[in-house]
Amino acid sequence: MQNGIEPVAPAEITANVLESFAGADSARLRELMQSLVVHLHAFAAETGLTQEEWQAGIAALTATGQITDERRQEFILWSDALGLSMFVDALAHRPPAGATESTVLGPFYVPGSPLRDYGARIAEADSGTPAWVYGRVVDAVNGHPLAGAEVDVWQNGDNRLYAVQDPQAPEHHLRGRFRTRDDGAFAFVAVRPTPYPIPDDGPVGQMLKATGRHPWRPAHIHMIVRAAGYVTLVTHIFDRDSDYLESDAVFAVKPSLLRAFEPRAADDPARPAGIEGDWCSLECDIALAPGLERTVTDPGRTA
Numbered sequence: 001m002q003n004g005i006e007p008v009a010p011a012e013i014t015a016n017v018l019e020s021f022a023g024a025d026s027a028r029l030r031e032l033m034q035s036l037v038v039h040l041h042a043f044a045a046e047t048g049l050t051q052e053e054w055q056a057g058i059a060a061l062t063a064t065g066q067i068t069d070e071r072r073q074e075f076i077l078w079s080d081a082l083g084l085s086m087f088v089d090a091l092a093h094r095p096p097a098g099a100t101e102s103t104v105l106g107p108f109y110v111p112g113s114p115l116r117d118y119g120a121r122i123a124e125a126d127s128g129t130p131a132w133v134y135g136r137v138v139d140a141v142n143g144h145p146l147a148g149a150e151v152d153v154w155q156n157g158d159n160r161l162y163a164v165q166d167p168q169a170p171e172h173h174l175r176g177r178f179r180t181r182d183d184g185a186f187a188f189v190a191v192r193p194t195p196y197p198i199p200d201d202g203p204v205g206q207m208l209k210a211t212g213r214h215p216w217r218p219a220h221i222h223m224i225v226r227a228a229g230y231v232t233l234v235t236h237i238f239d240r241d242s243d244y245l246e247s248d249a250v251f252a253v254k255p256s257l258l259r260a261f262e263p264r265a266a267d268d269p270a271r272p273a274g275i276e277g278d279w280c281s282l283e284c285d286i287a288l289a290p291g292l293e294r295t296v297t298d299p300g301r302t303a
């Protein structure tokens with residue numbers, strides 16, 4: 001005590017900061033900022049956060065900003081690796097029974113993929129075993145097929161990389177958009193995806209190493225499915241035979257999203273045109289919940 005004045009207690013600091021938001025025009029913004037401060041301060045109090053630890057946190061955030069550019073989104077990676085992306089997704093979506101479940105967008109989505117014809121290839125260079133992916137988009141409530149729905153897909157190849165990570169790859173390699181036919185059917189030639197590590201040469205990778213976690217994700221194909229009058233679906237289709245299904249680095253696996261890639265021989269009479277050699281097929285129906293569409297953007301590329 002100096003001059004009879006009590007030192008400022010931590011709780012007073014919290015109260016002052018909360019009060020500073022009282023004049024915010026937006027009640028929602030006020031709620032978000034005040035709650036953020038309450039939980040941040042409680043985190044520091046509960047853990048007895050030291051000044052060195054606070055400094056290390058600031059350094060990690062600084063490195064996150066420095067490594068993020070139009071091809072690398074380290075902030076989404078933090079959100080994914082801490083399970084926040086899946087948590088927010090779960091809060092947002094309580095799909096009706098029968099609707100295909102959602103999962104994370106991930107850091108590799110690039111809007112504006114080319115519109116391709118029914119049955120077209122998405123690989124613009126050799127990238128692994130061809131996979132005939134086919135199914136129908138239907139209404140989850142009544143089962144009616146949805147004509148003109150858009151199936152926006154992207155995936156990695158057998159070098160583990162998405163095109164956006166690979167300077168050698170053509171711009172639209174392993175991605176494309178497809179429109180469903182009158183009977184709701186869509187089909188495309190993908191490749192069998194492979195497990196891959198999330199980018200682990202930055203601050204998220206350092207956190208994983210320091211905490212004894214691995215960076216691997218099980219093999220999957222990403223999809224965004226859109227139709228007028230239906231909730232936009234952001235999801236993955238996982239290879240049910242992949243490694244890492246039990247320990248996905250970003251916690252995105254849901255049992256209902258596992259599908260079988262069926263191996264097919266080169267002389268299989270059902271072999272679609274344009275496929276040579278051994279191939280596989282993946283049946284993948286999608287059921288959308290009636291509701292509002294939303295725009296999905298990549299925050300790293302659409303500021």
Ligand SMILES: [Fe+2]
Nearest residue numbers: 106108220222
């Ligand atoms: Fe992915």
